[in-house]
Amino acid sequence: xxxxxxxxxxxxxxxxxxxxxxxxxxxxxxxxxxxxxxxxxxxxxxxxxxxxxxxxxxxxxxxxxxxxxxxxxxxxxxxxxxxxxxxxxxxxxxxxxxxxxxxxxxxxxxxxxxxxxxxxxxxxxxxxxxxxxxxxxxxxxxxxxxxxxxxxxxxxxxxxxxxxxxxxxxxxxxxxxxxxxxxxxxxxxxxxxxxxxxxxxxxxxxxxxxxxxxxxxxxxxxxxxxxxxxxxxxxxxxxxxxxxxxxxxxxxxxxxxxxxxxxxxxxxxxxxxxxxxxxxxxxxxxxxxxxxxxxxxxxxxxxxxxxxxxxxxxxxxxxxxxxxxxxxxxxxxxxxxxxxxxxxxxxxxxxxxxxxxxxxxxxxxxxxxxxxxxxxxxxxxxxxxxxxxxxxxxxxxxxxxxxxxxxxxxxxxxxxxxxxxxxxxxxxxxxxxxxxxxxxxxxxxxxxxxxxxxxxxxxxxxxxxxxxxxxxxxxxxxxxxxxxxxxxxxxxxxxxxxxxxxxxxxxxxxxxxxxxxxxxxxxxxxxxxxxxxxxxxxxxxxxxxxxxxxxxxxxxxxxxxxxxxxxxxxxxxxxxxxxxxxxxxxxxxxxxxxxxxxxxxxxxxxxxxxxxxxxxxxxxxxxxxxxxxxxxxxxxxxxxxxxxxxxxxxxxxxxxxxxxxxxxxxxxxxxxxxxxxxxxxxxxxxxxxxxxxxxxxxxxxxxxxxxxxxx
Numbered sequence: 001x002x003x004x005x006x007x008x009x010x011x012x013x014x015x016x017x018x019x020x021x022x023x024x025x026x027x028x029x030x031x032x033x034x035x036x037x038x039x040x041x042x043x044x045x046x047x048x049x050x051x052x053x054x055x056x057x058x059x060x061x062x063x064x065x066x067x068x069x070x071x072x073x074x075x076x077x078x079x080x081x082x083x084x085x086x087x088x089x090x091x092x093x094x095x096x097x098x099x100x101x102x103x104x105x106x107x108x109x110x111x112x113x114x115x116x117x118x119x120x121x122x123x124x125x126x127x128x129x130x131x132x133x134x135x136x137x138x139x140x141x142x143x144x145x146x147x148x149x150x151x152x153x154x155x156x157x158x159x160x161x162x163x164x165x166x167x168x169x170x171x172x173x174x175x176x177x178x179x180x181x182x183x184x185x186x187x188x189x190x191x192x193x194x195x196x197x198x199x200x201x202x203x204x205x206x207x208x209x210x211x212x213x214x215x216x217x218x219x220x221x222x223x224x225x226x227x228x229x230x231x232x233x234x235x236x237x238x239x240x241x242x243x244x245x246x247x248x249x250x251x252x253x254x255x256x257x258x259x260x261x262x263x264x265x266x267x268x269x270x271x272x273x274x275x276x277x278x279x280x281x282x283x284x285x286x287x288x289x290x291x292x293x294x295x296x297x298x299x300x301x302x303x304x305x306x307x308x309x310x311x312x313x314x315x316x317x318x319x320x321x322x323x324x325x326x327x328x329x330x331x332x333x334x335x336x337x338x339x340x341x342x343x344x345x346x347x348x349x350x351x352x353x354x355x356x357x358x359x360x361x362x363x364x365x366x367x368x369x370x371x372x373x374x375x376x377x378x379x380x381x382x383x384x385x386x387x388x389x390x391x392x393x394x395x396x397x398x399x400x401x402x403x404x405x406x407x408x409x410x411x412x413x414x415x416x417x418x419x420x421x422x423x424x425x426x427x428x429x430x431x432x433x434x435x436x437x438x439x440x441x442x443x444x445x446x447x448x449x450x451x452x453x454x455x456x457x458x459x460x461x462x463x464x465x466x467x468x469x470x471x472x473x474x475x476x477x478x479x480x481x482x483x484x485x486x487x488x489x490x491x492x493x494x495x496x497x498x499x500x501x502x503x504x505x506x507x508x509x510x511x512x513x514x515x516x517x518x519x520x521x522x523x524x525x526x527x528x529x530x531x532x533x534x535x536x537x538x539x540x541x542x543x544x545x546x547x548x549x550x551x552x553x554x555x556x557x558x559x560x561x562x563x564x565x566x567x568x569x570x571x572x573x574x575x576x577x578x579x580x581x582x583x584x585x586x587x588x589x590x591x592x593x594x595x596x597x598x599x600x601x602x603x604x605x606x607x608x609x610x611x612x613x614x615x616x617x618x619x620x621x622x623x624x625x626x627x628x629x630x631x632x633x634x635x636x637x638x639x640x641x642x643x644x645x646x647x648x649x650x651x652x653x654x655x656x657x658x659x660x661x662x663x664x665x666x667x668x669x670x671x672x673x674x675x676x677x678x679x680x681x682x683x684x685x686x687x688x689x690x691x692x693x694x695x696x697x698x699x700x701x702x703x704x705x706x707x708x709x710x711x
Contacts, residue, residue, distance in 0.1 A: 002359045005040065007058035007072070007085075010049075012042045018082065020357025022060060022068060026331035028170075028349060028373065029313055030150035031292075033143050033157055034331075036089035038070040040357065041082055049083050050075055055093065057163065058085075062361055065328070066161040090120060090159045094143035101137035101145060103205055103231050103247040103264065104297065105509060108132055109153060113167055116146045125168040127376050128155055132383070134299040134506040136205050136231050136264075139248045152297035154309055154379050156332055170373035174347065175333040178324055184362070187322025187340040195314035199291045200271045202303035205264040206504035207233050208511055215250075216259040226250045232261035265501050269300075269460065271307040275314050290314060299506050300404060300681060302381045304462065309374065318369040320348065326355060326363040337367050349373060380683035385507055388488075388678040389623065391474040396465045396682075403463050403682040406503060408513045408624035409456030409493035410476035410484035410676040417630035417667025418447035420522045420570060420611040425639050425660040430653075437643040438604055438657045443527045443567050444635030444664050446535075449519025450617060453626030453673045456484060456513045458503045459496030463489075478620065478627070478673030486676040493676065502625065505679060512677070513624035519617050522632035522665055523577065525609070526567030528640040532577035532609065533570045541568030541577035541609045541637060551602065551644070553587040558597045558650045561585040564640025566607045572665050573631035574615025580662075581607035583642045585655075597650040604644065606660035609637035617671035627671030636662030 003020070005012040020040035027034055038060060055071045070087035078084050099116050110129040113122060120142075131153050137145045150157060150167070158166040212234075216226045220240050231247035239257015242250050250259060290310065292298070298306050320337055329335055331350045339346045348367040355363040382404055388394060396403075421444030430436040456476060465471075476484040476493060486493040502514030523533030523540055532540025546565035550557050563584070569577035583606045590600035611634030618628045639660050646653040 002063055003357055004061040005058060008056065016042045016044065017357060018043060022355045024331050025352040026156060028351060028368065028371065030147060030156055033091050033147045035092040036159065038068065038087040039085065041078065041084045043081050044083055045081055050077055058087065069161060069163045090163050090165055091143060091157065093120065094146060095141050097142055098139060099142045099145045100246060101139050101248045103136050104133045106132045106134060106507065109149065112149055113146065116142050117165060118142065120165060122165040122167065128153060128167060128169065133297055134301055135203050135297040137296065139227055148295060148297050151295055152302055154374060169376040170332045172334060172372045172375055174336055176327050176329040176335045178335055178337040180338045182325045183338055184323040187320060189341055190319045190321060192317045193288055194317055195275045195290050196287050197272065197274050197289045198307055198310040198314060199289060200298060200303055200307040200310065201293045202269050202271060202298050202300055203296050204267045204299060204504065204506050205231060206501065207264055208501055208504065209262040209265050212260050212262055214258055214260050219256040220252050220254060222254040224252055226252060226259055231264045233264065235259060235261040271303045273307045273311050275311050301383060301507065304402065305379050305381050313371060316368050316371040320367045320369060323362055323364045326361045334372055335367065380685055382681035382683050384682050384684060386680045388473055388680065389475050389675065394471045394473055396467055396469040397684065398467045399684040400465060400467055400682045403465055403680055405461050405463060405488050406679040407459040407486045407488050407491060407493040407496065408503065408676045409486045410478040411456045411513065411620050411624050411626040411673030412453035413479055413673050414453045414516045414519065414617040414627035414629040414670030415450030416670050417450045417519045417614040417632040419667055420447040420633035420635040420664030421445045422664045423525060423636040423639055423662040425606055425657065427657055427659050429656045432652055432654065434646045434653060435644060436655050438606060438641050440528065440564065440641040441639045443525040443638040444611060444662065446522030446524050446533065446570050446635045447614065447632035447664065447667050449521050449632040450629030450667065450670045452516030452518050452629045453670065455498050455502050455515045455626050456624035456676045457493040457496040457498055458513050459491060459493045461491050473678055475678060476676035478675045486678060488678050510622065512622055516617065516620060516626035516628040516671060519614065519629035519631040519668065520573035522572040522611060522614055522634035523570030525570045525611055525635035525637040525662060528567055528638045529565035530567050532568035532634065532637055535571045536573050538571035538573065538612065539576045540571045541579040543568050544580040544582045544607050551585055551587060553590055553597050553600065554592055556595065556597060558587065558600065559644065559646040561642055561644045563642045566609060566640050567637035569609035569611040569637045569662060570634030572612040572614040572634040574668060575612030577612050577634055578609040580609035580637050583607045585642060585644055598652045600653045602644055602653055602655035604642050604655065604657040606639050606642065606657055608639055608660050608662035610663040611635045611665040613665040614668040616668040619672040620674035623674055623677035625674045627673045630668035630670045633665030633667045636664050
């Protein structure tokens with residue numbers, strides 16, 4: 001008995017199986033997850049076969065060796081006693097449910113993959129489990145998001161014979177020799193158009209947005225899920241409650257209102273590498289560029305490794321497509337295969353295998369000539385980080401042949417805050433009048449806060465280096481213009497540019513080279529009878545009380561005056577505004593005859609309230625950041641008029657008011673910009689022996705499912 005299919009309590013053997021076609025495929029780049037399928041027809045008198053439950057498992061054996069476990073999707077009755085089964089692998093099941101995705105800031109492959117696979121059992125090889133991931137996954141099918149992870153780490157997904165998903169790297173050793181005796185006639189050799197260049201986009205997501213955006217406005221029912229096309233944070237709901245939330249969604253209560261949040265700042269950078277095909281020389285080839293733009297787990301850490309892998313893959317342009325007797329090889333295996341046109345053995349990697357069920361299994365296979373997958377330990381990611389400050393020399397560590405250096409120049413100082421406006425009333429004199437009124441001045445405006453200092457220039461460079469190489473460096477000093485540039489070997493931050501968002505390290509979340517904050521504007525002085533403007537936690541000054549009072553001279557009441565309410569001084573970030581004092585009027589000279597005061601000189605003092613001084617801006621503390629601007633001074637309070645009236649029969653009043661000023665506050669000094677730095681990312685090649693287990697006599701060791709044991 002060569003073939004056997006077990007489905008529930010049915011066992012179909014060669015006598016029952018009319019035809020069968022298991023199809024296996026593997027994208028060697030893991031840019032997508034191929035779904036293995038199994039279609040077959042059997043003879044049966046059991047008419048209940050059509051009453052199947054979708055996703056019921058069945059197992060296929062050849063020569064009593066398990067070839068796979070599949071899940072029934074459809075059963076059709078094609079004749080009276082013939083039934084056609086259409087089945088999928090566990091990967092197909094991953095396409096039927098969704099994963100919520102999220103922002104990743106160093107979570108391990110084990111954590112992320114187990115979350116993606118959810119209810120389906122998954123085994124992850126130990127040399128992959130602790131790789132850290134950075135970036136974003138959208139809400140997508142489990143299959144789509146798992147493919148994103150595998151592409152980012154150069155791993156593959158296999159389905160074990162018990163249905164368990166296996167995440168591991170492909171083995172670069174030769175698994176099988178397919179000689180001419182195993183190949184059918186009629187094979188072909190295909191040549192793909194040579195790729196000349198690959199462009200890989202790396203992604204970074206940082207939570208330093210300032211703009212709040214509306215994500216939803218309307219009516220919700222309890223348990224509604226609001227989803228976002230881009231990741232968001234700091235979610236706030238009004239009119240309903242947030243029951244559960246993450247970067248891509250919020251589950252809310254019943255209500256009517258809005259949901260707001262901030263979108264992550266998404267920055268990208270392109271890695272560009274040329275490709276020289278290995279199979280044929282590139283002769284007058286026009287550009288054929290492969291771009292990878294939406295792999296959002298490709299970050300600074302792994303972008304170079306991803307680009308190198310694509311270069312290796314697209315350098316291979318030759319495929320052998322032939323029907324052959326299968327020896328249990330599977331997609332992803334490296335094999336030695338007979339070249340049908342060159343009468344020689346070549347090495348390649350199987351991409352797909354379309355099997356025909358028969359007494360002796362035959363398979364149409366596509367083999368990419370010249371391609372060998374990398375083992376996980378051979379993939380160099382930039383998982384080491386060093387921060388350099390000051391000046392000195394940096395020595396390239398052993399095993400390091402390439403690196404990324406982020407040069408960050410010194411940040412600039414913040415600007416000084418502006419003075420608040422002062423309020424002034426000039427002196428006036430009045431002669432031989434019985435009444436007069438002083439001038440009135442409106443409130444002073446607060447001074448504008450100083451602009452924050454610009455962050456240092458940022459230059460991102462990729463370098464090929466040699467172990468032991470010595471590189472001189474000098475980090476820029478924060479301040480104004482002199483000495484703000486950072487040097488690393490022949491590279492200088494002067495060739496870079498500042499960024500309104502600075503630069504965020506994806507591995508630590510630290511933000512460098514961001515501009516300083518603008519200083520707070522000083523508060524306006526109060527208008528007549530009004531308080532000065534509050535600023536932050538600081539209060540504007542109170543106005544004066546105003547009112548009417550008598551003017552006396554030698555005990556004789558000679559008139560009265562009415563004083564307006566002076567405005568309080570404005571507050572500033574750093575101090576409270578001054579409260580206004582009342583204006584006053586009094587006689588400082590005159591003559592009395594028969595109880596009549598004549599030739600009087602009346603002096604008016606006008607009250608005033610000064611604005612507060614603004615405090616100094618804060619110095620930057622993170623490398624390359626600009627200092628904060630100084631806070632603006634507050635405006636002085638308004639000076640109200642005073643009206644003076646001399647009663648009859650008192651005569652010949654003369655009066656004046658002295659100079660009155662409510663001073664605006666001084667602006668604070670700008671904060672100092674921080675010194676620059678250099679952040680170096682690199683990977684170290686790991687030397688780990690690997691290969692197939694062998695017995696003492698040099699033979700390969702197999703486990704109970706006849707699979708070779710690989711370490």
